[in-house]
Amino acid sequence: MDRIDRNAPIGVFDSGVGGLTVAREIIRQMPDERLVYFGDTARLPYGSKSRATVIRYSQQIIRFLKTRKVKAIVVACNTASAYALEAVERDSDIPVIGVIRAGARTAVHATQNGKIGIIGTVGTISSGIYTEVMKQLKPDIEVTGKACPLLVPLVEEGLLHDSVTDEIASRYLSELKGRYIDTLVLGCTHYPLPRSTIRRLMGEDVTLVNPAYETAMELKQLLAGSSLTCDPGLPEDGKYQFFVSDLAEKFTSFATSILPEEVKETRQINIEEF
Numbered sequence: 001m002d003r004i005d006r007n008a009p010i011g012v013f014d015s016g017v018g019g020l021t022v023a024r025e026i027i028r029q030m031p032d033e034r035l036v037y038f039g040d041t042a043r044l045p046y047g048s049k050s051r052a053t054v055i056r057y058s059q060q061i062i063r064f065l066k067t068r069k070v071k072a073i074v075v076a077c078n079t080a081s082a083y084a085l086e087a088v089e090r091d092s093d094i095p096v097i098g099v100i101r102a103g104a105r106t107a108v109h110a111t112q113n114g115k116i117g118i119i120g121t122v123g124t125i126s127s128g129i130y131t132e133v134m135k136q137l138k139p140d141i142e143v144t145g146k147a148c149p150l151l152v153p154l155v156e157e158g159l160l161h162d163s164v165t166d167e168i169a170s171r172y173l174s175e176l177k178g179r180y181i182d183t184l185v186l187g188c189t190h191y192p193l194p195r196s197t198i199r200r201l202m203g204e205d206v207t208l209v210n211p212a213y214e215t216a217m218e219l220k221q222l223l224a225g226s227s228l229t230c231d232p233g234l235p236e237d238g239k240y241q242f243f244v245s246d247l248a249e250k251f252t253s254f255a256t257s258i259l260p261e262e263v264k265e266t267r268q269i270n271i272e273e274f
C-alpha cells in the first residue's frame with residue numbers, strides 16, 4: 001500500500017445527510033485527517049431501492065471519490081454496506097470499510113440477555129446481514145429487525161424533534177418493545193440524529209448502539225495498521241470537502257448543524273457522469 005498517499009483525504013459517502021453522523025465521529029477521533037464527503041441527495045432514499053441499483057450507485061460514487069484521490073473509503077450507509085460492500089471491496093485498490101460489522105460486534109458485546117433489536121431501512125433489514133454477522137459472533141443470539149423507512153425522509157426534512165417523528169417512531173418501535181430486547185442497533189446512519197426520541201421511546205434500560213463510533217475506531221486502526229495515518233498539522237484549507245448530487249445549500253446548513261465546525265460550501269456534481 002505504499003503507493004497510497006497517507007496525507008490524502010478519506011472518502012465518506014451516504015445517500016444523504018445520514019453519513020454525517022459517521023463523518024462527525026471520524027473528525028472527533030482523527031482531527032488531523034482530511035475528508036471528502038458525498039451525499040447522494042438526488043437519488044435518496046437507497047433503502048427502498050434494489051440491490052443492483054444500490055451497487056451501481058455505490059460504484060459510481062467510488063469512481064467519483066477516487067477522482068478526489070482519497071486514500072480510503074467509508075461506506076457510511078448501512079444499505080450500501082449491506083448490498084454493495086462486497087462488490088466495491090472486490091474492485092478497489094484502496095481500503096474500503098462499511099458500518100455493519102462494527103455495529104454488529106458492539107451489539108453482541110453489549111447485550112446481557114442475548115436479545116438484540118435492529119432498526120434500519122427496508123434494504124438493510126431484508127438483507128438479513130446484521131443477523132448473519134451477529135450469529136457468526138454468537139450463534140444463540142436472538143435478533144429482531146424492524147424496517148423504519150419513514151424516518152429517513154423525516155430526518156432529511158430536519159424534523160428531528162417533531163410530533164410527527166415521535167408518532168411514526170413510536171409505531172415502529174412498539175413492535176420491538178414487546179420482544180424484551182436490551183440492545184438496539186441504530187442500523188441506518190440517519191437514525192442517530194433523532195436519537196433522543198428513540199431513547200425516550202425505548203427507555204433507559206435499552207442500550208442504543210450507534211455503529212458510527214466503532215466504525216471510526218475501526219478506520220483509525222486500519223489506517224494505523226497500513227501506515228496511512230496522515231501527518232499532523234497539514235494546512236487547514238480545504239480540509240473537509242462536501243459534494244452532493246442535488247440541493248447543495250440545504251445540505252450545507254444541515255451539515256453545519258451536525259458537524260463540529262461550520263461547513264462553508266457544498267458543491268453539486270452530476271454523479272451519473274461517473
Ligand code: DGL
Pocket residue numbers: 014015016018019044045046047048076077078079080121124152187188189190
Ligand atoms: N443512511 C442510509 C443507511 O444507513 C440510507 C438511508 C436511505 O437512503 O434510505 O441505510
